[in-house]
Amino acid sequence: MKKIAIFASGNGTNAQRIAEYFSDKKNINISIILSNKKDAYVLQRAENLDIPAYSFNRDEFYKTDIVLKKLKNNKIDLIVLAGFLWLVPDNILREYPKRIINIHPALLPKYGGKGMYGAKVHEAVIEANDPETGISMHYVNEKYDEGEIIFQAKIPVEKHDTPDSIAQKVHQLEYEHFPRVIEEILMERNGML
Ligand code: GAR
Numbered sequence: 001m002k003k004i005a006i007f008a009s010g011n012g013t014n015a016q017r018i019a020e021y022f023s024d025k026k027n028i029n030i031s032i033i034l035s036n037k038k039d040a041y042v043l044q045r046a047e048n049l050d051i052p053a054y055s056f057n058r059d060e061f062y063k064t065d066i067v068l069k070k071l072k073n074n075k076i077d078l079i080v081l082a083g084f085l086w087l088v089p090d091n092i093l094r095e096y097p098k099r100i101i102n103i104h105p106a107l108l109p110k111y112g113g114k115g116m117y118g119a120k121v122h123e124a125v126i127e128a129n130d131p132e133t134g135i136s137m138h139y140v141n142e143k144y145d146e147g148e149i150i151f152q153a154k155i156p157v158e159k160h161d162t163p164d165s166i167a168q169k170v171h172q173l174e175y176e177h178f179p180r181v182i183e184e185i186l187m188e189r190n191g192m193l
Pocket residue numbers: 008010011012013014015082083084085103104105116117118170171174
């Protein structure tokens with residue numbers, strides 16, 4: 001049994017999609033959903049899905065081992081950042097090399113970095129007149145959105161697109177690929193799955 005921890009800061013539609021995708025798979029389990037915001041809707045989703053949830057504040061995350069211990073106690077194999085907006089601290093990075101992945105709503109290395117999330121990313125794409133945008137999944141390191149890219153998928157940007165319409169299309173793309181790529185990563189590492 002491979003165990004996944006999902007980190008999310010807000011709504012958590014990706015977290016829910018991932019949890020639903022794995023709900024009927026015997027060999028992969030979403031063991032815990034964590035958030036840096038105690039009122040994030042993703043925590044309500046976790047409760048509805050009957051998945052243990054945990055929230056933490058900045059000091060707990062950056063100055064203590066509380067979150068790391070939570071992950072170890074749950075014997076987590078893979079950490080998935082699904083709309084999580086804080087950098088992962090060194091104590092967790094060290095313990096989970098190449099075992100933390102993030103999704104970003106653009107074609108990295110474009111439109112990544114601190115402060116680039118949600119509508120800001122899509123506004124920048126429109127501003128630059130880019131003909132296409134998409135999603136990137138990458139390993140997480142000590143910098144925002146700079147780890148090795150694992151997977152990308154593209155969609156065209158059309159004349160009538162707005163940040164909202166791009167966000168919707170990008171979310172659809174995320175729902176389609178994110179759970180599947182997570183499964184592939186775990187399968188590649190564990191021929192037995
Ligand atoms: C997703 O589109 C994800 O790519 C993005 O936040 C959204 C979360 O949506 N992540 C980032 O921008 C990270 N820099 P959700 O809460 O509905 O899953």
